[in-house]
Amino acid sequence: MxxxxxxxxxxxEVRFNRDVRPILAGKCFKCHxxxxxxxxxxxxxxxxxxxxxxxxxxxxxxxxxxxxxxxHDGPERMPPKGDRLTKQQVETLRAWIxxxxxxxEHWAYVKPTRPTLPTVSNPAWPxxxxxxxxxxxxxxxxxxxxxxxDKTALIRRVTFDLTGLPPTVSEVDAFLNDIRPDAYERxxxxxxxxxxxxxxxxxxxxxxxxxxxxxxxxKDDRRSIWPYRDWVIRAFNANMTFDRFTQEQLGGDLLPDxxxxxxxxxGFHRNTMVNTEGGTDDEEFRVAAVVDRVNTTMEVWMxxxxxxxxxxxxxYDPFSIKDYYSLYAIFNNTTDPGRANTPTLELMTPQxxxxxxxxxxxxxxxxxxxxxxxxxxxxxxxxGLNKSLPKLTAxxxxxRPASTLVMQELPRPRDTHVLIRGNHKAKGEKLTxxxxxxxxxxxxxxxxxxxxxxQWLTDEENPLTAxxxxxRLWARYFGRxxxxxxxxxxxxxEPPTHPELLDWLATEMIRIGWDMKAFHRLIVTSATYxxxxxxxxxxxxxxxxxxxxxxGPRFRLDAEVIRDNALAISGLLDRKIGGPSxxxxxPDGVWFQPYSxxxxxxxxxxxxxxxxxxxxxxxxxxxxxxxxxxxxxxxVCTERRPRSNTPLQALATLNDPVFVEASVALAARMLRxxxxxxxxxGFRLCVARAPSTAERxxxxxxxxxSLAKYRADKPKASELTASIRDGSLDxxxxxxxxxxxxxxxxxxxxITKG
Numbered sequence: 188m189x190x191x192x193x194x195x196x197x198x199x200e201v202r203f204n205r206d207v208r209p210i211l212a213g214k215c216f217k218c219h220x221x222x223x224x225x226x227x228x229x230x231x232x233x234x235x236x237x238x239x240x241x242x243x244x245x246x247x248x249x250x251x252x253x254x255x256x257x258x259h260d261g262p263e264r265m266p267p268k269g270d271r272l273t274k275q276q277v278e279t280l281r282a283w284i285x286x287x288x289x290x291x292e293h294w295a296y297v298k299p300t301r302p303t304l305p306t307v308s309n310p311a312w313p314x315x316x317x318x319x320x321x322x323x324x325x326x327x328x329x330x331x332x333x334x335x336x337d338k339t340a341l342i343r344r345v346t347f348d349l350t351g352l353p354p355t356v357s358e359v360d361a362f363l364n365d366i367r368p369d370a371y372e373r374x375x376x377x378x379x380x381x382x383x384x385x386x387x388x389x390x391x392x393x394x395x396x397x398x399x400x401x402x403x404x405x406k407d408d409r410r411s412i413w414p415y416r417d418w419v420i421r422a423f424n425a426n427m428t429f430d431r432f433t434q435e436q437l438g439g440d441l442l443p444d445x446x447x448x449x450x451x452x453x454g455f456h457r458n459t460m461v462n463t464e465g466g467t468d469d470e471e472f473r474v475a476a477v478v479d480r481v482n483t484t485m486e487v488w489m490x491x492x493x494x495x496x497x498x499x500x501x502x503y504d505p506f507s508i509k510d511y512y513s514l515y516a517i518f519n520n521t522t523d524p525g526r527a528n529t530p531t532l533e534l535m536t537p538q539x540x541x542x543x544x545x546x547x548x549x550x551x552x553x554x555x556x557x558x559x560x561x562x563x564x565x566x567x568x569x570x571g572l573n574k575s576l577p578k579l580t581a582x583x584x585x586x587r588p589a590s591t592l593v594m595q596e597l598p599r600p601r602d603t604h605v606l607i608r609g610n611h612k613a614k615g616e617k618l619t620x621x622x623x624x625x626x627x628x629x630x631x632x633x634x635x636x637x638x639x640x641x642q643w644l645t646d647e648e649n650p651l652t653a654x655x656x657x658x659r660l661w662a663r664y665f666g667r668x669x670x671x672x673x674x675x676x677x678x679x680x681e682p683p684t685h686p687e688l689l690d691w692l693a694t695e696m697i698r699i700g701w702d703m704k705a706f707h708r709l710i711v712t713s714a715t716y717x718x719x720x721x722x723x724x725x726x727x728x729x730x731x732x733x734x735x736x737x738x739g740p741r742f743r744l745d746a747e748v749i750r751d752n753a754l755a756i757s758g759l760l761d762r763k764i765g766g767p768s769x770x771x772x773x774p775d776g777v778w779f780q781p782y783s784x785x786x787x788x789x790x791x792x793x794x795x796x797x798x799x800x801x802x803x804x805x806x807x808x809x810x811x812x813x814x815x816x817x818x819x820x821x822x823v824c825t826e827r828r829p830r831s832n833t834p835l836q837a838l839a840t841l842n843d844p845v846f847v848e849a850s851v852a853l854a855a856r857m858l859r860x861x862x863x864x865x866x867x868x869g870f871r872l873c874v875a876r877a878p879s880t881a882e883r884x885x886x887x888x889x890x891x892x893s894l895a896k897y898r899a900d901k902p903k904a905s906e907l908t909a910s911i912r913d914g915s916l917d918x919x920x921x922x923x924x925x926x927x928x929x930x931x932x933x934x935x936x937x938i939t940k941g
Contacts, residue, residue, distance in 0.1 A: 201283040203291040205682070210276050212503050212678050214256075214266050221507070222500035231505070233290040247284040256280065294683070295490070295676040296505070296625060298650045299690035316695070318714040320688040321736050330729050333718040333738040338363055340719070340941060342374055343875040344739070345711050347940050348664055349378040351387030351748045351798075352755050356868070359875050375711055379704050382764055385424030388703075390747055390800050391663065392419055394825040395487045396436075396455050397479075400768050402528070403460030403806040403822050406782050410461070410528050414591035415454030416800070417765040422452075429656060429701035430645035433488065438638030440594055450532050450593045456480045456518070457592035460806070460822060463526055473525035474611040480518040481511065483824040488644045490655035490676035490826075498609045504677040505625045508605055509618060516603035516620035517640050522595045530595045535588040546583045550576065589767075594637070626650065645701065651676060653693035657706070658683075661692070662827065664710050666742040667734070674826035684734050716740075720941045741941040743830055746816035747799025749938050750845060754796050756872045756932065757852035761793035768803040769794040772844040777811050815839045840933050850932055854924035858916055865924065866890070873931045886927055893923035 201207060211230055218225040229235035230252075236242045243250045255265035256272050266272075272280075283289075304316050305323040312332060313319040325332060336344065342362045346354040354362075362374055378384060398416055401407045422432055434442065437456070439449030459476040478497060485493040495501045496511035522530055535543070553576055605615035620635035622628060627648045633639045644652050655676060662668035669689045672680035683689045699705045710716055720741035722733075730737045744752060754760035769790040778787045787803075789795055802810050806822050815835050819825040840846050853869060861868030866886055870878040878886065897919040931937065 201279055201286055203283070203289060204294055206279050207283050208291075208293070208678055210272065210279065214269075214272060214276075216503050216678075218266075220500075220502050221505065222502050233288065236290075237288065242284055242288050244288040245285060247281040250284050253277070253281055253284065293504075293678055294686060295654065295680075296650055298648060299654060299693040301694045302687040302691055312714050314712065314714050315709060316691050317688065317709065320685060320691055321715045324685055324688075325735055325737055328729060328735055330726060330735060330737050332714070333721065333723075333726070335714075335717050336719040336739050338371075339876045341371065341717060344940055345371075345375060346378060347744065347748065347752075348711060349375070349387065349707065350381050350383035351390065351751055352383055352760075353752055353872075354875060356871050356875075359871070371717075372712060375708055379708065382424055383762075385420040385422075386764070386798055386800050387748075388423040389416065389419040390745075392423075393800075394819060394821065394828070395483070397458045397483065397821045397824050399458065399804040399806045399821045401805045401807070402463060404462040404464060405807075406463050407780070407805060407807040408463055408783065409785065410592065411531070411590050411767075412454050412457060412592045413765075413767050414451050414532075414534055414589060415458070418448065418451045418454070420765065420800075421448075423703065426702065426704045429696075429703055430642075431701075432703075433645050434638060434641040437484070437641040437644075438594075438636060441596065441636055441638040447532065447534065451534075451591055453594035454592055456483075456594055457523065458821075461526065461528060467526070469525035471525065471611050473523070474606070476523070476525070477515060477518045478609075479823070481514050484518075484640070484644075485514070486674055486824050486826060488655060489649075489651045490658070490670070490674060490680075491651065492675055492677065492679075497606075503679050506623055509616075510623040510625070512603060512605045512618050513621035514623070514640075516600075516618055517635060517637055519603045520597050520600045520636075522597055523592075528592055530593060531590040532593045533588050533590050535586075539586055539588050543583065543586050546579055546586075550579045550583065553579065596636075647697050653696045654689055657692040657696050658689060659826070660706065660710065664716060665733070665736060665740045666830075667732075668827075739941075741939060743816075743832070744938050744940055745828065746813040746818040747802075749816055749840070750799050750812060752938070753840075753846055753849040753932050754798075756937075757849040757928075758856045759796045759849060759852050760798070761796045763793070763797060766801070769797045769801050770803050771795045771797070771810075772848070773811055778805065778808050812839050812843050812845065837933065840938070841929065846932060847929070850925050850929035851921075853928035853932065854921055855916060857924055857928065858921060866927070869924075869928060869931055873934060873937045886930070889930065890923050890927050893926040894919060897922040 215230050217223070219228045219230045221229055221231055228239070228241050230241070237244060239251075241250065241252045247253050252265075255263055256277060258264040302320070304319045307313065307319055307322045308326045309322065309332070312322060322332065335341075339359060342354050342359055346352065346358070358374075362370060365373070367373070393416060396415075396419075398412070400409060400413065402410055422435075427435075435449050435452035437453075439445055439452040442449050459479045461476070462472045478494075481497075482492075482494045485491045491504070491506075493501075493506060493511055493514070495503075496506045496508050498508070500507045600620075602617060603620070604617050607613035607615045622635075622640065622643055627646075629635060629639055629643050630646065633642055643649065647653075654670075655673070658668040658670050658673055662673055669683045669685050669692075670676060670681055671684075675681075695709070696706055715736050716739065718737075718739040720739040722738050726737045729735075733740070743749075751760065770787055772789055772795060773787055778785070780786070790797075799810075799813065802813070804810070804821060806820050809818060809820050815833070816839075817828045817831055819828060853872070856872070857865035857869040866883065867877055870876075870882070870886075901918060
């Protein structure tokens with residue numbers, strides 16, 4: 188016994204969350220969890236797993252679990268189907284049981300605590316606890332930090348990250364010439380104050396909000412909800428704290444001081460799809476919308492896939508079907524039906540309100556006069572005499588103010604039942620509204636409403652919301668989250684690469700009062716973020732995917748940003764903020780609408796050059812160029828986009844009319860503004876830095892060859908300039924520079940943040 192004790196003491200400790208839970212979740216929980224409990228065995232908790240002889244703490248030899256997973260054959264072999272446990276997995280289970288079979292709470296369900304900052308090899312490098320924790324991990328891996336990025340690369344990186352647009356040449360020059368010690372911080376503050384900041388922050392939020400300009404499903408008719416998109420932009424620019432941002436979107440109409448802005452904000456959950464096909468069951472699709480609201484809320488704020496519990500207890504996480512329908516009950520009390528786009532909020536301008544009042548008064552007075560019940564006098568009399576009732580009525584009908592979909596509570600709550608296997612017609616036990624039993628309950632006095640749920644989500648006792656939020660923001664800057672499965676913090680998701688850093692960031696978000704701009708500033712002013720993205724052979728060998736953050740971020744821009752970048756570089760970008768969605772150039776045939784004959788009509792007067800954020804989003808046929816670069820359809824909540832690399836992307840940026848026109852405009856700009864060196868100017872517009880000698884030689888050779896071609900073939904060169912007229916430019920030279928501009932816009936460096 189003494190020898191066994193000594194051997195156990197010498198063996199490395201097996202940790203349940205790190206070593207054992209992945210084995211049980213992958214091989215056992217599906218049948219032996221809180222849902223099925225086959226053979227009466229539930230392995231998800233210590234109490235249930237040790238009730239019988241399946242696990243005997245301290246004695247793997249007498250534990251039936253080890254006996255069953257090591258069987259070669261027979262009906263009692265576990266798992267009965269699929270791959271067997273590996274030898275290493277068996278030994279991990281054996282050691283864990285012999286060490287006492289200690290269970291641990293899943294890390295994500297434990298309230299984050301502020302970690303103690305460790306001692307690091309270079310205490311002068313960190314600018315905050317963020318950097319200290321990154322450096323501590325690099326020290327442990329015997330990997331050093333990278334040098335600071337050069338100023339040109341740094342301003343380009345942070346300008347894209349905070350505004351989604353490239354820096355201008357003058358902004359780059361101003362930063363290069365600013366020798367003050369806080370020059371970079373001044374750039375950051377300027378960018379955070381830019382209206383482009385709110386637009387850029389809104390874009391990924393619209394992915395999780397599943398924002399679109401159409402209903403979805405087969406007919407996919409248009410809807411009006413763009414005022415919600417504009418509300419999101421305003422909220423970010425006003426630096427609305429995230430807890431208030433949450434409350435207004437989930438329950439703004441229930442706030443005691445609710446006005447139009449708070450009601451517009453509730454469009455977050457009116458972004459659900461609406462089926463207007465004939466012969467459908469309205470209640471079925473109303474229920475589908477409520478289900479979508481439950482699933483989306485839990486994914487966006489809690490990083491949790493609750494959809495499994497719609498039909499049965501969750502097989503891997505501690506959520507029951509009762510938990511699901513208790514949440515469902517919170518969202519089950521709104522007036523929106525399964526088919527129609529109601530209720531809506533009318534958004535009249537002061538001018539529209541005045542005109543409507545005047546016309547209504549005139550019509551009513553004229554009607555009274557014609558029926559002999561009243562008399563007209565003064566200016567109104569003249570108006571009534573000079574205009575006919577049909578004309579006045581037509582003018583009144585012509586006033587069509589903007590409207591947007593909003594949430595609205597019923598006077599009396601609906602009854603909510605468990606829906607057996609998710610079937611809206613198969614009602615089971617009646618339930619009251621509430622939150623999942625696994626987490627702290629609603630505080631005393633907080634109602635089980637949408638507003639109460641919003642307050643519960645951002646309560647500091649909630650273990651998940653702050654973690655999920657900071658992880659999402661981290662992924663925006665570094666290309667992947669500390670938890671790579673940013674939509675799944677449950678036991679089936681990836682564990683955090685830096686658990687202490689994740690908790691430090693979560694507690695910091697709460698400490699600063701959910702101040703979004705302050706948090707963005709924390710990230711972009713960190714030493715970790717400011718590192719050069721150049722990679723050494725040693726770092727590549729040890730950290731090929733930069734999961735340790737041993738260098739600065741480098742990855743391809745998102746779909747809308749690639750287009751916005753080209754328009755900004757070329758000078759075509761229209762900076763107008765907000766308003767109805769627009770229709771930029773798109774190939775014919777992308778839309779097919781047999782029901783209404785609706786067609787994509789290209790916008791004009793600069794609207795075709797608005798930011799991608801404002802592009803009309805049809806769910807069954809999203810904007811083609813965005814889809815090529817991995818944009819979602821927004822039929823459902825999308826927490827993270829993939830980042831692919833395909834030939835179709837190059838074909839789009841080389842040949843799409845938007846990019847061709849941008850090339851023409853960039854060439855004209857290089858000739859007008861580039862002085863004696865249009866090449867250097869165009870190169871700096873695209874990538875911020877000057878071209879190297881080798882790059883200059885290649886591009887000048889391309890220009891000379893193109894110029895010779897177009898001087899011999901002027902009609903084709905003239906066709907290139909058809910969309911942008913400028914009689915002051917030499918057509919052949921312009922066409923040759925257009926070829927160069929097209930190449931510059933397609934450089935990997937142009938469409939990459941590095």
